[in-house]
Each structure stands twice: as structure tokens, then as C-alpha cells.
Amino acid sequence: MSLATSVLAGERLAMARLLSQIENDEPGGREALGELFPHTGKAHLVGVTGAPGTGKSSLVNRLAHYYRNPSSGEPQRKIAIVAVDPSSPFTGGAILGDRVRMRDLSGDPGVFIRSMAARGSLGGLAPTTSSMVQVFDAAGFEIILIETVGAGQAEVDIARLAHTTLVVEAPGLGDEIQAIKAGILEIADILVVNKADRPGVENTERALRSMLELAHPTRRVVEHHGAVETININDSGMDSESLWIPPILRTVAIQGDGIPELVQAIADHQAHLETTGERHDRDRARLQAELEQLIQGNLVSRWRQEVSDSQYQEILESLIARQISPHQAVEALLNGGQSA
Amino acid sequence: MSLATSVLAGERLAMARLLSQIENDEPGGREALGELFPHTGKAHLVGVTGAPGTGKSSLVNRLAHYYRNPSSGEPQRKIAIVAVDPSSPFTGGAILGDRVRMRDLSGDPGVFIRSMAARGSLGGLAPTTSSMVQVFDAAGFEIILIETVGAGQAEVDIARLAHTTLVVEAPGLGDEIQAIKAGILEIADILVVNKADRPGVENTERALRSMLELAHPTRRVVEHHGAVETININDSGMDSESLWIPPILRTVAIQGDGIPELVQAIADHQAHLETTGERHDRDRARLQAELEQLIQGNLVSRWRQEVSDSQYQEILESLIARQISPHQAVEALLNGGQSA
Numbered sequence: 001m002s003l004a005t006s007v008l009a010g011e012r013l014a015m016a017r018l019l020s021q022i023e024n025d026e027p028g029g030r031e032a033l034g035e036l037f038p039h040t041g042k043a044h045l046v047g048v049t050g051a052p053g054t055g056k057s058s059l060v061n062r063l064a065h066y067y068r069n070p071s072s073g074e075p076q077r078k079i080a081i082v083a084v085d086p087s088s089p090f091t092g093g094a095i096l097g098d099r100v101r102m103r104d105l106s107g108d109p110g111v112f113i114r115s116m117a118a119r120g121s122l123g124g125l126a127p128t129t130s131s132m133v134q135v136f137d138a139a140g141f142e143i144i145l146i147e148t149v150g151a152g153q154a155e156v157d158i159a160r161l162a163h164t165t166l167v168v169e170a171p172g173l174g175d176e177i178q179a180i181k182a183g184i185l186e187i188a189d190i191l192v193v194n195k196a197d198r199p200g201v202e203n204t205e206r207a208l209r210s211m212l213e214l215a216h217p218t219r220r221v222v223e224h225h226g227a228v229e230t231i232n233i234n235d236s237g238m239d240s241e242s243l244w245i246p247p248i249l250r251t252v253a254i255q256g257d258g259i260p261e262l263v264q265a266i267a268d269h270q271a272h273l274e275t276t277g278e279r280h281d282r283d284r285a286r287l288q289a290e291l292e293q294l295i296q297g298n299l300v301s302r303w304r305q306e307v308s309d310s311q312y313q314e315i316l317e318s319l320i321a322r323q324i325s326p327h328q329a330v331e332a333l334l335n336g337g338q339s340a
Numbered sequence: 341m342s343l344a345t346s347v348l349a350g351e352r353l354a355m356a357r358l359l360s361q362i363e364n365d366e367p368g369g370r371e372a373l374g375e376l377f378p379h380t381g382k383a384h385l386v387g388v389t390g391a392p393g394t395g396k397s398s399l400v401n402r403l404a405h406y407y408r409n410p411s412s413g414e415p416q417r418k419i420a421i422v423a424v425d426p427s428s429p430f431t432g433g434a435i436l437g438d439r440v441r442m443r444d445l446s447g448d449p450g451v452f453i454r455s456m457a458a459r460g461s462l463g464g465l466a467p468t469t470s471s472m473v474q475v476f477d478a479a480g481f482e483i484i485l486i487e488t489v490g491a492g493q494a495e496v497d498i499a500r501l502a503h504t505t506l507v508v509e510a511p512g513l514g515d516e517i518q519a520i521k522a523g524i525l526e527i528a529d530i531l532v533v534n535k536a537d538r539p540g541v542e543n544t545e546r547a548l549r550s551m552l553e554l555a556h557p558t559r560r561v562v563e564h565h566g567a568v569e570t571i572n573i574n575d576s577g578m579d580s581e582s583l584w585i586p587p588i589l590r591t592v593a594i595q596g597d598g599i600p601e602l603v604q605a606i607a608d609h610q611a612h613l614e615t616t617g618e619r620h621d622r623d624r625a626r627l628q629a630e631l632e633q634l635i636q637g638n639l640v641s642r643w644r645q646e647v648s649d650s651q652y653q654e655i656l657e658s659l660i661a662r663q664i665s666p667h668q669a670v671e672a673l674l675n676g677g678q679s680a
Contacts, residue, residue, distance in 0.1 A: 030667055033665065033666075033667070034665040034667055034668060037662060037664075037665035037666070038662045038663075038665075040662065041662055283660065284656075284660050287656075287659050287660055287666070288656060290666050291656065291659060291666055291669050291670065291673075292640075294666055294667065294669075294670045295640070295643070295670055295673060295674065296636060296639075296640050298670055298674055299636075299639040299640060299643055299674070300632075300635070300636050300639060302674070303635070303639055316624075316627075316628060316631065319627050319631060320623065320624050320627055322377060322378045322380065322381055323378075324377075325373065325374040325377035325378075326373075326377070326627070326630050326631055326634055327370055327373070327374055327634065328374060329631050329634075330631065330634045330635055330638055333631075333635060334635065334638055334639070334642070
């Protein structure tokens with residue numbers, strides 16, 4: 001039985017092995033992914049991002065709990081969690097600490113948790129995460145929570161993998177931190193003010209609301225409804241023009257407050273994506289981005305095989321001696337590569 | 341007179357124009373850079389990075405002040421500042437607010453300040469910064485301060501441009517934030533605890549010291565000196581084996597406290613780089629990285645010209661329909677590109 005077949009049958013050991021092969025970029029992993037790919041496209045991918053200190057991990061844990069133990073009448077879901085820490089091997093501790101809190105989840109066959117600490121180059125973090133998500137998707141996990149630490153470009157790239165992106169904020173993290181978080185507001189489908197029992201929650205909400213007004217074409221909504229006062233940016237976000245305005249939800253994750261409402265907002269957004277056809281557009285954009293990143297990597301490795309080491313070193317030395325400029329070096333290397 | 345010649349003559353207007361051409365990736369900018377490149381390699385590049393809220397901008401301003409108005413006996417230096425904000429167009433405000441404080445610097449012909457707000461894709465941020473630094477270097481600016489906001493991969497890439505990288509911390513930013521900052525510790529040549537008049541400064545220093553012990557091969561130093569107690573990680577950092585241990589310095593930038601000591605530590609590190617030959621190694625690594633990034637961009641744009649739109653769309657549609665896997669799509673596109 002091939003590794004891919006075992007994964008399709010839901011064998012956890014096979015999944016763990018394949019995820020490791022993917023992380024180490026082994027050829028076997030690539031082959032299995034090719035077999036699994038036709039079985040993907042069913043899961044709902046939920047990105048969870050935000051600045052450090054906002055309590056993302058607790059929120060992800062509570063969401064997973066709720067999906068496993070929903071209110072009566074709601075279906076139980078199979079949940080995978082991919083926790084990506086792109087900052088450093090040193091920060092592994094932070095994520096591992098949070099994972100300890102998840103012990104009660106880990107005995108549940110309907111939950112699979114995988115932490116990724118990036119070592120060395122981060123260029124491949126988003127494609128690797130994407131491949132891992134494909135494994136969970138093919139194995140029948142219905143909701144895949146992708147948690148990233150921080151607010152840099154790697155996190156934004158990873159968040160773009162998701163169908164629904166939660167941006168998590170918390171009161172009292174300071175003004176400059178608020179400013180930097182604005183960058184990821186642009187990718188937010190749902191804004192969560194976690195630790196909402198802390199002082200300053202109204203200020204945080206107000207700041208988010210004014211940033212939303214900058215980031216989204218709310219003016220159209222205003223005109224449609226006739227007056228600024230009628231915008232309720234806190235509701236589930238659909239207006240008659242099928243424009244999604246990110247709702248702002250309060251949670252206190254460690255107490256479970258606001259979790260059912262957040263699960264409902266995720267379901268609303270999922271329905272919005274289906275109704276408007278945006279889900280297909282997002283899948284398309286995601287696969288296209290993945291394709292282009294793979295092509296880029298392939299082009300570079302093919303070119304490296306074409307150029308001889310001595311030729312490369314010679315041109316590099318001329319560059320370092322400032323005899324030729326970087327652009328002249330590129331010309332020399334690419335033309336050299338073609339004639340070789 | 342060509343733009344490059346005007347820049348070499350130190351004309352500010354020409355510099356500003358060339359910097360804009362570089363930011364917009366205009367062919368004229370590339371040409372001028374080629375002319376300027378042989379005149380580069382003299383400036384000392386100082387990267388300043390760290391989490392939001394640490395007071396990096398104030399520190400950069402104070403450093404610039406000091407280099408312009410040094411203690412008696414020290415030479416006055418020409419200073420350029422490149423402030424890079426990779427997070428978002430929305431955060432432009434934060435950097436502009438800091439720039440207001442620099443008004444007193446801006447009338448000084450020995451100072452040139454340039455802010456870069458990244459819009460859209462961030463892939464090209466480090467190469468663009470590198471090109472800008474080359475302009476300042478060729479124009480005779482002796483110290484180039486490269487300030488980045490945040491702690492993501494873009495900031496790390498930019499910090500790698502520098503000869504000397506300052507990582508700025510501040511007391512009381514919370515534990516999880518401390519953890520994420522550990523990622524940039526690996527690139528720190530000098531650690532600055534700014535806002536050192538705040539409570540908790542000892543805790544911050546202690547946390548940094550224990551992270552340094554993880555990040556650096558201090559064990560060798562321990563053995564060399566015979567006992568753990570003899571390590572003074574606060575000194576200027578050179579031991580008899582020419583190993584640089586990042587010193588930890590306290591500053592209160594808004595009051596100017598600790599700035600002369602910081603300038604001295606930068607000079608010490610500069611001397612260390614020269615003595616050990618590491619300056620040459622860093623320049624080499626930087627130019628090689630720049631070359632490889634340029635090659636990658638060129639390979640992709642050449643390939644795009646080779647593949648027809650219809651061919652690309654057809655393969656993309658098969659991928660989206662999950663008839664072929666991403667890796668199969670890459671194979672089809674690259675072979676298609678070669679035979680075209």
C-alpha cells in the first residue's frame with residue numbers, strides 16, 4: 001500500500017511520515033502529494049494570524065475544541081491544526097508551550113496537530129505549508145486551522161493560503177504595535193479582539209473600525225444605505241451587494257467566551273465565499289501562486305546546473321572587485337548559461 | 341552631465357531623482373547604478389532593527405546627531421538614513437511621525453534621509469534597499485543607517501545588507517514579544533536596550549544574555565577563559581580568538597544617554613570586521629545574494645516571454661480542476677517553455 005493510499009485511509013502514522021517528508025523536501029513526499037492532489041479541495045482553510053501576545057494559540061485551541069464538541073444540532077468536524085512559526089528556531093518554545101495546553105485534544109482521532117518551526121531560509125515556508133494542508137485536505141479533515149506567529153510577510157503569505165483569515169488583536173498592546181498590525185488588516189476576513197475582558201477593549205475596537213474604513217470600500221456601503229450611521233460593521237458582514245465587511249468579534253479565548261459566535265462568523269464567511277463564487281477565485285489564486293513559486297524554484301535550479309562553478313565564481317569575483325555591476329554580472333551569467 | 345556624474349558630485353536633487361527611479365524600477369536608474377557601482381564599497385552600513393515600540397527611530401536620529409556633532413577629537417561624518425517600512429502603506433504614518441522629529445537634521449547637507457514604504461509585493465524590498473545604499477555609498481556618505489520596522493523576514497533580509505546590525509529591545513514589551521525577537525538575535529552584532537530608564541531593564545538584559553548564550557558559541561570563550569564568571573558579555577566583545585560577542589548596551593535615546601558608547605561599539609565592530617577580514621566576507625555574501633536575487637527575477641521574466649498565455653492558461657485550468665498536480669503543471673510548463 002503506497003503512502004498516499006494509507007493517508008487517504010486516514011492512517012495517522014502515514015500522515016506524520018508524509019508531513020516529515022514534505023518538510024524535508026524528499027522526492028517520496030512530492031510523489032505522494034501528486035497522488036493525493038486529486039482528492040483535495042474539500043476542506044475549509046482558516047488562517048489565524050496577528051501580533052505576538054494576542055492569544056492566537058488559545059483561540060485556535062478553543063476553536064478546535066468547539067468543532068469537536070459543538071452545540072447540539074451542529075455537526076462535529078474533523079480538525080487539523082498547522083502551527084507555523086517563521087521567526088526562529090529559538091521561538092519553538094513559545095509554540096510548544098501552547099501545544100502543552102492542547103494535550104486533551106491530542107488523544108482525539110478527529111484532531112491532528114502539526115507544528116512547523118522554520119530553520120534557515122524562509123523562502124519555502126508558504127509552499128511547504130500549502131503542501132501540508134493538501135495532505136490534511138485529502139485525508140478528510142474538514143476544517144484546517146493555519147496559525148502563524150507574528151505579522152511579517154511570511155505570515156501574510158501563509159494567511160493567503162486560507163479561505164477565511166482571522167486577524168487577532170488584543171487590548172493594550174501599544175500604539176506602534178497597532179500600526180504594524182494594520183498591514184495584515186488588508187487580509188482579514190474576520191477581526192477578533194481577544195482578551196476582551198481587559199481594559200482598553202473599546203479603544204482597540206475603535207482603532208480597528210477606523211482602519212477598516214481605510215482598508216475597505218465602505219463608502220459604497222454607506223451610499224447604498226443612505227447614511228453613515230446605518231453601517232453596523234459588527235454584524236456578520238453581508239450587505240445586499242454581497243460585499244463582505246470584516247466583522248469585529250470579541251472573545252476571551254481562555255474562558256471560551258465568544259467562541260460559538262466566532263464559529264458562526266466563520267460559517268457565514270464560508271457561505272459567502274460559496275454564494276459569490278469567491279471560494280473558487282481564492283482557490284484559483286492560491287494554486288496559481290503556488291505554481292509560480294514552484295516554477296521560480298525550478299528555473300533557478302535548472303539554471304544552476306547549466307552554469308559551471310568556475311564560470312560563476314569568475315563573474316562573482318569581478319562583481320566583488322567592482323569591475324562589473326550586478327546587472328552586468330546577471331547579463332554575463334544568463335548568456336553564459338544559455339550558450340553552455 | 342549624466343545623473344550618475346551629478347550624484348558623484350554630491351548633488352542632492354540628482355540623488356533624490358535617482359532614488360525615485362530605483363524605487364520605481366526605471367531603466368535609467370539601473371543604468372546610473374551601473375555607472376556608480378565602481379565607486380561603492382567605502383561606506384559603513386549600520387542596520388537598525390527590532391520590534392515595534394523599542395524606539396528605533398529616536399535611536400537612529402540620535403546616532404545621526406552624534407555623528408554630525410561628535411565629541412571633540414572625533415571626526416564629523418556624512419550620514420544617510422534609509423528608513424524601510426515593509427509592513428503596509430497604512431503604517432507610513434508611524435515613520436512619518438518619527439521623521440518630523442528629524443527636522444533639525446534635514447537642513448544639514450551632511451545628512452540625507454529617505455523613507456521607503458513598501459506597497460504591494462515585498463519580494464523586491466531588500467534589492468531596492470541595496471541599490472539605494474549603493475547610491476549613498478557612491479555619493480560619499482560614510483555611515484549609512486538602515487532602519488527597519490518590525491521583525492519579519494523582510495527585516496532580516498535588510499539587516500543582512502549591513503556590516504553592523506543593531507538589534508534594539510526595550511523593557512516591558514511582554515514575554516511573547518521577547519520570544520519573537522529571539523529570531524533577529526541571530527543577526528545582532530550589537531544589542532541595544534533602549535528606554536533603559538524604564539522598570540524591568542534588568543529582566544530584559546538577563547533575557548537577552550540567556551538568549552545570546554544559546555545563539556553564540558560562548559562555550560569556546562568560557563573554556564578559553566577558564567570559568568563562566570569571567571565572561572563579560574557587556575564589554576566591547578573581542579576576545580583573543582577574534583570572536584565577536586555582541587555587547588549589550590543601555591540607551592535612553594530621547595535623552596541621548598548611552599549614544600557615545602553606542603557609537604564607540606559600532607566603531608569597535610567596524611575595526612573587528614577589518615582586522616579579521618570579515619568585512620570582505622560580508623560584502624561578498626551580500627553581493628552574491630543580490631546577484632542571485634537578480635538572476636531569479638530575470639529567469640522568471642525570460643520564461644514568461646517564452647510561454648504563450650494560452651498554454652499557461654490551459655495548464656492552470658487543468659491544475660485548478662485537479663486533473664494534474666502542481667508538480668506536473670510545472671513539468672508541463674517548463675518543457676513547453678523550452679520547446680517553444
